[in-house]
Each structure stands twice: as C-alpha cells, then as structure tokens.
Amino acid sequence: MVDRREKIIGEDRILFEQVWKTGKGFYITVSILGALVLLGLYAYVTQYRNGLTVTGLSRQIFWGVYITNFVFFIGISHAGTFISAVLRVLKAEWRRPISRLSELTTVFILMFGVGSVLIDLGRPDRMLYAIRYANFRSPLLWDVCSITMYLTVSSICLYLALIPDIALLRDLGGKREWFYRILSLGWTGMENQHRRLEKSINFMSILVIPVMITVHTVVSFVFAMTIQPLWHSAIFGPYFVVGAIFSGVASVIVVMAVLRKAYHLKNYIKPVHFNNIGIFLMAMTLLWFYFTFAENITIVYGNEPVHMAIFWSKLTGKFAPLFWLHFTLCFVIPLPILAVKKFRTIRGTVVASISIIIGMWLERFVIIVPTLTKQRMPVEGAFYIPTWVEWSILAGCISLFILLYTLFTKVFPIVPIWEIREGREKAITTVSQRIQSYLPEQDALDSKIS
Amino acid sequence: MEFDRRGFLKIAGLTVLGLAAKPGWELFSKVEPQELVPSPETLAKKRWAMSVDLKKCWSIEGCRDCIDACHRIHNVPDLGTLKEEIKWVWTAPYENVFPEHELEYSEEDYRHQPVPLLCNHCDDPPCVRYCPTRATWKREDGIVMMDFHRCIGCRYCMAGCPYGSRSFNWRDPRPFIKKINLEFPTRTRGVVEKCNFCEERLSRDLLPACVEACKEKALAFGDLRDPESKVRKALQSKNVFQRQPELGTKPKVYYIL
Numbered sequence: 001m002v003d004r005r006e007k008i009i010g011e012d013r014i015l016f017e018q019v020w021k022t023g024k025g026f027y028i029t030v031s032i033l034g035a036l037v038l039l040g041l042y043a044y045v046t047q048y049r050n051g052l053t054v055t056g057l058s059r060q061i062f063w064g065v066y067i068t069n070f071v072f073f074i075g076i077s078h079a080g081t082f083i084s085a086v087l088r089v090l091k092a093e094w095r096r097p098i099s100r101l102s103e104l105t106t107v108f109i110l111m112f113g114v115g116s117v118l119i120d121l122g123r124p125d126r127m128l129y130a131i132r133y134a135n136f137r138s139p140l141l142w143d144v145c146s147i148t149m150y151l152t153v154s155s156i157c158l159y160l161a162l163i164p165d166i167a168l169l170r171d172l173g174g175k176r177e178w179f180y181r182i183l184s185l186g187w188t189g190m191e192n193q194h195r196r197l198e199k200s201i202n203f204m205s206i207l208v209i210p211v212m213i214t215v216h217t218v219v220s221f222v223f224a225m226t227i228q229p230l231w232h233s234a235i236f237g238p239y240f241v242v243g244a245i246f247s248g249v250a251s252v253i254v255v256m257a258v259l260r261k262a263y264h265l266k267n268y269i270k271p272v273h274f275n276n277i278g279i280f281l282m283a284m285t286l287l288w289f290y291f292t293f294a295e296n297i298t299i300v301y302g303n304e305p306v307h308m309a310i311f312w313s314k315l316t317g318k319f320a321p322l323f324w325l326h327f328t329l330c331f332v333i334p335l336p337i338l339a340v341k342k343f344r345t346i347r348g349t350v351v352a353s354i355s356i357i358i359g360m361w362l363e364r365f366v367i368i369v370p371t372l373t374k375q376r377m378p379v380e381g382a383f384y385i386p387t388w389v390e391w392s393i394l395a396g397c398i399s400l401f402i403l404l405y406t407l408f409t410k411v412f413p414i415v416p417i418w419e420i421r422e423g424r425e426k427a428i429t430t431v432s433q434r435i436q437s438y439l440p441e442q443d444a445l446d447s448k449i450s
Numbered sequence: 451m452e453f454d455r456r457g458f459l460k461i462a463g464l465t466v467l468g469l470a471a472k473p474g475w476e477l478f479s480k481v482e483p484q485e486l487v488p489s490p491e492t493l494a495k496k497r498w499a500m501s502v503d504l505k506k507c508w509s510i511e512g513c514r515d516c517i518d519a520c521h522r523i524h525n526v527p528d529l530g531t532l533k534e535e536i537k538w539v540w541t542a543p544y545e546n547v548f549p550e551h552e553l554e555y556s557e558e559d560y561r562h563q564p565v566p567l568l569c570n571h572c573d574d575p576p577c578v579r580y581c582p583t584r585a586t587w588k589r590e591d592g593i594v595m596m597d598f599h600r601c602i603g604c605r606y607c608m609a610g611c612p613y614g615s616r617s618f619n620w621r622d623p624r625p626f627i628k629k630i631n632l633e634f635p636t637r638t639r640g641v642v643e644k645c646n647f648c649e650e651r652l653s654r655d656l657l658p659a660c661v662e663a664c665k666e667k668a669l670a671f672g673d674l675r676d677p678e679s680k681v682r683k684a685l686q687s688k689n690v691f692q693r694q695p696e697l698g699t700k701p702k703v704y705y706i707l
Contacts, residue, residue, distance in 0.1 A: 051639040053621035058533040062605045062618055122603015122618065122640025128479035129583040129602050140582040140606055226609050227576065227697055376612050376694065377546050381532030
C-alpha cells in the first residue's frame with residue numbers, strides 16, 4: 001500500500017503536500033479574508049436595504065466604482081486564457097507549471113466581473129428580466145452572451161486539464177476518495193484516454209482565444225456604442241482587449257509569486273518563468289502606450305469642443321492627479337523594470353505587476369467617470385467621491401476571490417502534476433525532434449553539394 | 451431497480467432542484483401588472499411634438515410654472531440635493547444648451563437666459579436601443595415611454611441619452627413627494643424616470659400639464675401631421691432649432707427664438 005502511494009507521489013511530493021498539509025498560515029489567511037468578505041457583505045446588505053443612495057453616485061455621475069470593477073475584473077480574466085491557451089497552441093514548453101493557476105484566475109475573477117454589474121443594479125430583484133425580456137440591440141445583452149460563453153469555455157478548459165490529477169488523488173485514497181472518484185470520470189491514464197484528452201484540450205484552447213477577444217471587445221462596446229464624448233471611439237475594442245491582457249498577465253505574475261512562496265514551489269515556478277512573462281508584459285506595456293497615444297492624439301488634433309472639455313479635465317483638470325498617477329503606474333514605473341534584464345527578477349516583475357494592476361484599475365476609472373461629468377453639456381453637481389460602501393464591496397470582492405482561490409488549492413493541486421510529468425518524460429524528445437524538423441535536411445544539402 | 455440510500459438522496463436532491471427552478475425563476479423575474487395603452491392604429495395617426503418660444507418664456511423672470519405643474523402631477527419628488535435630483539422639466543443657461551450658437555459680437559445677450567429642457571421624444575431615441583429589458587420604448591405616436599415595473603436600474607439609458615433627460619431614483623422617492631397625486635403612479639427606488647409628454651393626459655384629450663400651466667403661451671403642443679395644429683403653426687417662425695440635431699436623433703422639442 002505504502003509502496004503504491006510512493007509510486008504515485010514520485011518526485012512531486014511537494015505538489016501533493018499543498019493539498020494535504022494545512023499550516024497556521026492558511027488559517028490566518030482564511031480568517032483575515034473571511035473578515036473582509038463579511039465587511040463587503042455588510043456593505044452590500046446596507047446598500048440593498050437603503051438603495052444606491054449609500055454610494056457616492058449621483059444623477060450626473062451614475063456609474064463609478066462598480067462599473068470600473070466590472071471592466072477591471074473582466075480584464076483580469078483575460079490572463080488565464082492568454083497564458084494557458086495561447087502558450088499551449090504555440091507549444092511553449094515553459095507554460096506547464098503555470099497553466100492551471102492562470103486558468104483558475106480567469107474562472108474565478110470572471111464571476112466577480114458579472115457580480116459587479118449585478119451589485120450596480122437599482123433593482124437586483126429583477127435581474128432575470130434581462131433574459132426574460134432580452135433586447136439584443138443592447139450591448140449589455142452582447143456582454144451577457146459573450147461572458148457566459150467565456151465562463152463556460154474556460155471552466156471546461158480548467159476542468160479538462162484537472163482530470164488526470166483528480167485521478168491521482170483518487171488513487172491515493174483517503175477520506176475524500178468518493179469525491180475525486182466522481183470528478184475523475186473514470187480516468188485510468190490509458191494511452192487512448194490521453195490522446196482524447198489532448199485532442200479536447202487543444203480544441204478548447206483554440207476555441208477560447210476568439211471568445212476571449214470578443215469578451216473585452218463587447219465590454220468596451222458598452223461605452224463605445226454610446227455617443228458620449230471620449231467613449232464613442234472605434235479604437236475601444238482593441239484598446240480594451242490590450243488593456244485586459246496587460247492587467248491579466250500582471251495579475252498572473254503576482255499569483256505565481258504568492259503561490260511559489262506559500263506552497264514552496266521554488267522548484268517548479270522558477271525565475272525563468274517570471275523572466276519570460278516579464279518580457280511579454282514589457283511588450284504589452286509598450287502596446288498599451290501605443291494605444292493610449294493613438295487614442296489621445298486623435299482627439300487632440302481633432303479639437304472638437306465636447307471631446308476637448310473632457311480631455312482637459314483629465315490632463316490638467318480635476319482628474320489630472322488620477323490620470324497622471326495611472327499613467328505613471330502603467331508605463332513609467334513598469335517599463336524600465338521590465339526592460340532591463342537585471343531588474344527582471346521575481347521581485348522586479350512582481351513590483352511592476354502590482355503597479356500595473358493598480359494603474360489599470362485607475363485607467364478604467366478615468367475612462368468611465370470624467371465623461372459623465374459633462375456629457376455634452378456642462379452641468380451642476382458633477383461630483384463623485386466613492387463612499388465606504390463602494391470601497392468595502394471592492395475589498396470584499398477581492399478577498400472573496402483570494403479566499404476561493406485558497407480553498408481551491410486545498411482540494412486540487414495548483415501545479416498540473418500530469419503536465420509536469422509529461423514534460424519530464426516526453427517533452428525533451430518531442431521538442432528535440434521538433435527542432436530537428438526546423439533544420440535544413442542533411443540529405444538534401446549533401447546531394448546539392450555533390 | 452435497486453433503491454438504496456444513495457439513490458434516494460440523488461433523486462430527492464434532483465427533485466428539489468427541479469421544483470426550485472420555477473419559483474427561483476419567478477422570484478427574480480416576476481411578472482408585474484401591465485399598464486393599459488391605446489391601440490396602435492389610433493396612435494400611428496399622430497406624431498406629438500412641442501415648441502418652446504424662448505422670447506415669450508423669458509418675459510417673466512424666474513417663472514417655474516411649467517416645472518412645478520409637471521412635477522406636481524407626476525409625483526416627482528423634491529430631494530433637495532443636486533446629487534439625487536429627479537427632474538422631468540428643468541432649465542439650463544442658453545450658452546450651455548446651445549453652445550454652437552455662440553456669437554462673439556451678438557447684439558442681444560441671452561447667454562445666461564434659462565432654456566426649458568425635457569425629454570426630446572426623439573424619432574430615433576438612443577435610450578430605446580440601449581435598454582437591456584425593453585423597459586423603455588417608442589410608441590407609434592412618437593412618445594418615448596418608460597415602464598417603471600420592468601426597469602432593472604442599470605442606468606444604461608442614462609449613458610445613452612445625449613440630452614441628460616433621465617433621472618434615477620437613488621432612494622425611495624415617496625417620502626419626498628409633497629402631495630401624492632393618486633392618478634399617477636409613484637416610483638420605487640432603483641428605477642429610471644423621465645418626461646412622458648403627459649401621455650396619461652393626452653389619452654383624455656388634455657394638453658400636457660406644462661403647456662397648460664404656461665401663462666405666456668410660450669409652449670405649443672400638437673400633432674405634427676396636422677397642418678392646422680398649434681405646433682405646426684409655431685414652426686412657421688423663422689428661427690427654429692433643436693438640441694444637437696447633428697446626432698441624428700431627430701428631437702421633437704423645437705426651440706423658437
């Protein structure tokens with residue numbers, strides 16, 4: 001019995017221990033997160049009983065923190081697919097240890113994106129009217145369709161790649177065996193099962209990429225389809241998608257660093273992973289800057305009064321501190337860190353990523369709020385200071401996300417064990433064969449010379 | 451068929467889930483009573499519109515008769531703050547409403563004069579496109595309607611309206627209504643509202659309350675399809691304009707100067 005267990009565990013003991021061993025740190029984290037979730041819940045109950053009057057929102061600025069959260073959370077969800085699906089399709093071998101943790105980020109944070117819109121509703125008790133009386137001319141319905149599709153597809157991706165690991169846990173036996181037995185769907189690890197799994201994962205990975213792009217495109221359409229100054233912009237679709245991948249990849253770096261520390265994954269999540277994603281993040285930083293520049297230069301040169309009024313309120317007016325802070329956090333700080341090899345360490349990429357995450361939240365805020373201050377006509381009473389309710393709900397959402405994530409790691413391994421093993425056992429031969437196939441063929445060369 | 455404890459629990463669980471689906475669906479999308487509306491044929495014959503003669507309007511300084519009349523009969527609450535203000539008819543300075551009319555060397559200075567504003571009941575109303583639940587729609591006679599019982603309070607129509615004609619009930623409005631008019635519904639918190647061209651009065655052959663309340667006869671109302679209507683007569687005047695016609699919404703509130 002012991003022998004069989006040892007054989008299953010093999011060299012990857014640490015990956016199983018993450019599920020079994022629960023230390024003091026876990027309970028402390030869970031209680032702190034639990035407290036913050038309760039605070040968020042209390043804030044929501046307050047809002048539910050008194051109405052949205054408890055927020056800082058007003059007749060003029062009727063969308064604020066909640067809608068910012070909606071765009072922001074859905075943006076973060078783009079990382080998982082990007083890292084796991086895109087790297088899988090590109091056959092990047094180094095993706096193996098980080099594919100699941102990024103897929104999980106996607107699935108969990110996406111729920112909070114949806115939740116943020118529901119929190120923002122004046123009559124949450126009528127939310128299903130959006131389905132019952134659906135108006136498909138409304139971009140909000142496009143969001144409903146696209147996000148539902150994305151949540152489904154990315155949950156399937158996550159689950160498919162979990163099956164072999166669930167089977168490992170089932171084979172180890174123990175109290176929760178029945179649970180793993182149901183979820184493992186009779187996985188035995190036979191060659192034909194592996195082939196089928198590989199096929200379905202590859203199919204889902206290709207399917208999820210276009211779905212991901214539609215998601216943030218239609219999120220941006222909520223704004224771009226209106227005729228409000230600075231929202232009505234054709235660049236918004238791609239601009240939001242780029243921003244989404246930008247903030248999402250940054251979040252994955254932070255998640256990687258936290259898990260690496262908490263679960264002693266130094267051997268699996270290595271500096272090379274941070275370096276590789278760091279280079280990609282640098283490319284995204286530059287791409288983000290390019291889009292921001294293209295968006296703003298068009299407005300300035302056009303010099304239309306309704307647009308310029310909002311534009312100047314961002315650059316020099318009352319939103320200037322937020323605008324320049326977000327620009328610093330999204331570009332000025334991360335770029336040099338990510339560009340210089342010496343700084344592109346684990347610590348360096350994490351600092352850059354945190355900066356980007358905060359900066360991207362602010363970016364969503366300075367896209368949404370300034371336009372509402374004077375839509376097409378200067379008005380009185382355009383002020384907005386978020387209240388404790390809004391901040392508590394934001395804190396509660398983030399805490400619940402981390403809490404769910406933590407609980408997940410107590411049930412399933414966060415590093416895909418079977419993928420690591422596959423890499424260890426098969427990848428070296430497949431990759432070297434692949435490289436061989438890139439090279440000019442020796443025979444053909446020889447015959448040419450002779 | 452074998453029927454052990456596990457099987458029983460499975461079936462019992464599924465049954466409970468199945469039974470809960472319908473009430474759950476009802477709970478979050480319960481059907482509320484519909485209001486009566488005139489038949490489409492009678493409506494299609496008309497196209498309601500309003501004109502505002504600004505010179506007449508400005509002849510009494512600080513007059514609020516139209517606003518008060520409208521807000522009184524429609525149970526519009528007075529919350530006393532700009533933050534949660536609800537307004538169906540209101541005023542804004544001329545220079546803000548018509549910035550495109552700014553003439554640097556104009557003889558008459560009416561930049562600071564108040565212009566009465568209300569829902570424009572556009573021919574192509576953007577708000578109707580944005581509403582995810584079709585709680586706002588355009589009637590055959592052009593009135594842009596609002597169903598307070600179907601609105602989910604997402605406020606997308608407010609983002610869509612380029613004229614700022616819509617207000618949201620941030621809190622329960624009822625305590626802030628001075629005297630409730632029992633002939634018109636009050637609203638709950640969490641829904642959007644706006645001017646309805648007094649469709650409830652039109653159906654009883656009455657003029658809109660604001661038009662009736664205006665002593666100077668600055669407001670004219672009527673059917674655009676009827677050449678003899680007051681509004682068509684008023685539109686014969688030389689200097690007629692609309693708010694932001696360049697947006698293609700075709701507003702049906704005209705201003706005359």
